[in-house]
Amino acid sequence: MAFYRAQGSVPPKRHTQHRGDDGGLYYEELMGEEGFSSDSSLLYHRFIPSAISDAREWPLDLSTTPNHPLLPRHLKLHDLFAADSVGVDVVTGRRLVLGNGDVRISYVVADAPSPWYRNGIGDECIYVERGGARVETVFGMFVVGEGDYLVIPRATTHRWIPLVAGDEGFAEPLRAYAIEANSHIAPPKRYLSKFGQLLEHAPYCERDLRGPEGPLLAEDIGADPEAATEVYIKHRTSTGIVGTVYTYPYHPLEVVGWDGCLYPYAFNVADFEPITGRVHQPPPVHQVFEGYNFVICNFVPRKVDYHPLSIPVPYYHSNVDSDEVMFYADGDYEARKGSGIGKGSISLHPGGHAHGPQPGATEASIGVERFDELAVMVDTFRPLELGDAGALVDDGKYAWSWVGGRG
DSSP: OOOOEEEEOOOSSTTSOOBOTTSOBOEEEEEESTTTTSOEEEEEESSOTTOOSEEEEEOOOOOEEEOOSOOOEEEEGGGSSOTTOOSOOTTTSOEEEEEOSSEEEEEEEEOSOOOEEEESSSOEEEEEEESOEEEEETTEEEEEOTTEEEEEOTTOOEEEEEOOTTBTTBOSOEEEEEEEESSOOBSOGGGBOTTSOBOTTSSSOGGGEEOOBOOOOGGGGTOOTTSOEEEEEEEEETTEEEEEEEEESSOSOOEEEEEESOOOEEEEGGGOOOOOOSSOOOGGGGEEEEETTEEEEEEOSEEOOOSTTOOOSOOOEEOSSOEEEEEEEEEOOGGGTTTTOOTTEEEEEOTTOEEOOOTTHHHHHTTOOEEOEEEEEEEESSOOEEEHHHHHTBOSOGGGTTTTSOO
8 A cells, every 4th residue: 555654753764763752773674565566665663573482383274175066155254253252252263164276264262362363475455354453563553443444464463442332332252254365456557557546437535545553562451561471473484374472571462663664554434435337337336455466355335226017136157267255244235135145144156157146036126126135245256265163053954945956
């Protein structure tokens, strides 16, 4: 996101001496993408950012099973976590639903603070389905709530603290839908000028993006700046994705200032301005972000097609090049009525399967002027496989819903 920000204490000239009130030198770190050839920020640390005092393994199971035989599927995410489950956090508690070599989709219902964490593989885009959280990062702090996307650049150290009843007005448990990339996540290129500004035809603009509040230091949250702290890290090896826990001899919140064009930001789905037309518009008009080999779209409440003979629900379509994953966050999804899909459901429509409205939905939609639906869609350009959590909550019958049951 090439949109410059500066927070806290930074020197007038980059790569020059920057000292604190005691005369001590701050340590400058360049956090950048694509080997010094893309967006970056400069962070100024009180302690040496490379200093670690211990390391141990963080066991991860991100194994997946192919979707074979080829089936469309209905995954009921709200069945993954018991209503009385406690001690679950957004980082270690997320359950893998679907994944491939480019992106992983997980889900979590959390009530406990997470450990400090960073993804060393790619950017993360977390959608808050319900509840809220305080997210503390080395760039500053966010308060996120229902409908917020939080885009977190690769290697950003942060933690999630769910907000409970009475905190910031939140009363429901934190439900988070995590999209982890093996690449960077950014606005669609067609919405950006050659210099990175969001253009007039884009469905949102820079005013809609919330940057971090900061800088945020250990003492600001009542912590000891020199207390040894563990940070959980996801990273890659020749055998796949693994985890490591570093021990740092200081607290992670020790960045006194930063500036640049690379930082986490939040965007609320209510600020997405839907693009509509006289006849049904294709899914790219709903796109909000993109990564390597996948896109993220949101379907928001909107007026629908206004041609006198229009059919508001989608036409049947074959995913020739992609798998389509729809997460139903709220409202009524007209095209899926009668399928059993509701709030908290995922539909997976894999490449090679022609899909579209459930029986009766096409005729029933004629004359409808508005859809009150809210869904997050991920389209991937390599086949998705089922994670352990996805296989666990598959309803086992969605594939036959167009004919009323298995023959």
